[in-house]
Amino acid sequence: MATSATPPRLASAMDAWRLSIGDDHVIDDPATLALTGTATYAVDQPVPAVIRPSSTIEVAQCMRIATEHGIHVYPISRGMNWGYGSKVPAESNCVVMDLGRMNQILDYDVEMGTVTVQPGVTFHQLQDLLEEHGSKHFMAAPGTSPHASCIGNALDRGWGFGPYSDRFDYSAGMEVVLPDGEVVETGNARFRGSRSAHLFKWGNGPYVDGIFTQSNFGVVTRMTFFVAETPPIFASYVYKIAGDAKLPALMDALRELKMRHIMRTNFKVQSFYRLFMERQQFPAGQADFLLSPEAVAEAKQKWGIDDWNGFGALYCWSDAQYAAEREIVEQVLRPHVDALVFLDADVMARKDAIKDEVLEETGFHLEQILDRFWVNTRLIGVARGKGVSGAYFRKSTPVPDELDLDRDRVGFMWVDPILPLRGTDVRDAADLAGQIMKHHGFEPNLGFNCVTERAIFMTISLVFDREREGDDARAMRCAKELAQRMTAEGFTLGRVANGLMNVLDHAQPASLDLQHRIKEALDPAGILSPGRYEVPPSF
Numbered sequence: 001m002a003t004s005a006t007p008p009r010l011a012s013a014m015d016a017w018r019l020s021i022g023d024d025h026v027i028d029d030p031a032t033l034a035l036t037g038t039a040t041y042a043v044d045q046p047v048p049a050v051i052r053p054s055s056t057i058e059v060a061q062c063m064r065i066a067t068e069h070g071i072h073v074y075p076i077s078r079g080m081n082w083g084y085g086s087k088v089p090a091e092s093n094c095v096v097m098d099l100g101r102m103n104q105i106l107d108y109d110v111e112m113g114t115v116t117v118q119p120g121v122t123f124h125q126l127q128d129l130l131e132e133h134g135s136k137h138f139m140a141a142p143g144t145s146p147h148a149s150c151i152g153n154a155l156d157r158g159w160g161f162g163p164y165s166d167r168f169d170y171s172a173g174m175e176v177v178l179p180d181g182e183v184v185e186t187g188n189a190r191f192r193g194s195r196s197a198h199l200f201k202w203g204n205g206p207y208v209d210g211i212f213t214q215s216n217f218g219v220v221t222r223m224t225f226f227v228a229e230t231p232p233i234f235a236s237y238v239y240k241i242a243g244d245a246k247l248p249a250l251m252d253a254l255r256e257l258k259m260r261h262i263m264r265t266n267f268k269v270q271s272f273y274r275l276f277m278e279r280q281q282f283p284a285g286q287a288d289f290l291l292s293p294e295a296v297a298e299a300k301q302k303w304g305i306d307d308w309n310g311f312g313a314l315y316c317w318s319d320a321q322y323a324a325e326r327e328i329v330e331q332v333l334r335p336h337v338d339a340l341v342f343l344d345a346d347v348m349a350r351k352d353a354i355k356d357e358v359l360e361e362t363g364f365h366l367e368q369i370l371d372r373f374w375v376n377t378r379l380i381g382v383a384r385g386k387g388v389s390g391a392y393f394r395k396s397t398p399v400p401d402e403l404d405l406d407r408d409r410v411g412f413m414w415v416d417p418i419l420p421l422r423g424t425d426v427r428d429a430a431d432l433a434g435q436i437m438k439h440h441g442f443e444p445n446l447g448f449n450c451v452t453e454r455a456i457f458m459t460i461s462l463v464f465d466r467e468r469e470g471d472d473a474r475a476m477r478c479a480k481e482l483a484q485r486m487t488a489e490g491f492t493l494g495r496v497a498n499g500l501m502n503v504l505d506h507a508q509p510a511s512l513d514l515q516h517r518i519k520e521a522l523d524p525a526g527i528l529s530p531g532r533y534e535v536p537p538s539f
């Protein structure tokens with residue numbers, strides 16, 4: 001098995017890559033390498049070089065060269081894996097393969113609602129394309145930067161909003177370059193001339209697409225995504241509760257809506273601190289990490305938020321459908337929330353006349369919620385990445401116009417356990433995470449991302465300033481304790497930051513062995529993304 005990019009082998013691989021993809025795209029200048037090796041938390045995996053192939057053929061050539069020379073390679077699509085490792089490989093001495101030059105939208109099938117893209121294609125690019133075609137469809141937009149990659153997001157099993165939230169679920173037909181340079185297609189795309197290559201996820205026979213997500217088995221160079229039809233009637237709703245006591249019943253009520261497919265989008269329920277951080281930076285004059293009760297009360301009023309805050313949406317094709325679905329939401333949710341406001345075209349038209357009444361009755365600022373949840377909203381495919389500014393909460397400098405968490409030394413880590421969508425489990429997980437975070441001096445910045453009907457992502461974010469002495473180490477201690485104790489309680493992680501991969505040792509030995517056997521078969525030289533979703537060799 002190859003071990004690492006030792007200097008002589010690296011030098012000859014670099015020569016071969018230069019011949020293959022051109023001098024300009026084999027990069028070893030210190031500034032680029034330093035930025036590529038920077039994440040939103042402390043890492044110690046220096047990157048020896050960056051290669052930038054521009055086509056599937058070049059990716060295949062690069063992989064063959066890497067295999068021949070025994071050089072580790074770590075592919076990224078846009079490298080905005082903020083909070084999970086950014087562009088930084090899971091292990092040292094990996095050459096980063098940046099696929100940003102492969103940024104072509106290969107096909108938009110307007111009739112069937114599919115888009116086929118290369119790895120460098122961003123959410124922003126797709127949004128522009130869909131708008132140019134009259135916004136007949138929309139892509140599930142994530143909360144992260146609009147300049148992140150659709151394929152990169154899907155390969156880490158990320159999510160967006162709208163009816164097709166679970167991005168990998170709504171995809172078909174991959175093209176994958178294996179570590180030895182072989183190019184394979186999946187699903188029905190593997191059958192020459194198949195008319196359903198970009199439409200049918202499963203193909204026939206053994207289904208393999210899943211093994212190329214959250215793994216290190218291949219470099220994905222093309223994928224098709226399904227895009228949701230834009231409905232003539234789009235409405236959303238926001239709700240909130242004071243205190244923690246009502247949270248379990250609220251989550252059970254939301255499960256009812258989700259199971260009945262009345263709530264077709266991914267929706268979030270978020271703690272006070274999650275929303276507070278998205279709205280302003282740490283207030284001057286507050287000594288402690290938790291705000292004083294007076295400051296909390298003031299912030300709640302100013303931003304129209306409470307201890308737990310949620311949203312949802314309705315996608316309807318007739319007034320009658322909207323009226324019926326809205327009534328069901330009212331019946332199921334109203335008993336479990338302190339305030340509930342629907343946002344639709346009618347509310348938009350009457351906003352000036354009703355905003356004072358809404359404020360008085362619910363504490364919601366109508367213009368703010370209309371902007372966030374009805375006009376410029378991820379719920380209908382608008383990717384703005386507004387929430388990313390919350391990552392700058394602890395920075396003493398103002399939030400810049402162009403956000404780059406790595407460049408700005410923003411401290412950010414995600415720990416994402418999967419919970420049953422059941423009130424008691426949500427309460428247990430929120431209590432445990434809150435205790436651990438406070439113990440380490442972090443605000444309980446929590447979200448429940450309800451992507452599927454039965455199991456949900458809890459997103460725990462640690463927000464800190466990498467410039468502040470001791471913060472990097474404190475965050476890593478807290479993240480490790482969260483990962484270990486949540487896992488021990490049965491809240492298994494759904495997405496794992498590169499710095500936390502050792503939680504995977506909880507898997508059964510036989511399942512680890514299966515994973516190793518697949519790896520051995522596809523990548524006997526062990527050159528692709530070592531340590532990514534793999535139990536580290538020390539275990």
Ligand SMILES: Cc1cc2nc3c(=O)[nH]c(=O)nc-3n(C[C@H](O)[C@H](O)[C@H](O)COP(=O)(O)OP(=O)(O)OC[C@H]3O[C@@H](n4cnc5c(N)ncnc54)[C@H](O)[C@@H]3O)c2cc1C
Binds near residue numbers: 144
């Ligand atoms: C404030 C904030 C909000 C966020 N909101 C969301 C959200 O709503 N939803 C969400 O899902 N995430 C969210 N994120 C996390 C992250 O920013 C996104 O998941 C983002 O899409 C990942 O970056 P990328 O798309 O550029 O993927 P990349 O960084 O390019 O890829 C992610 C990983 O996948 C692997 N990979 C990438 N491309 C390939 C390839 N072609 N072949 C093989 N392996 C590959 C690599 O290991 C890479 O590290 C958020 C982060 C922050 C800080």
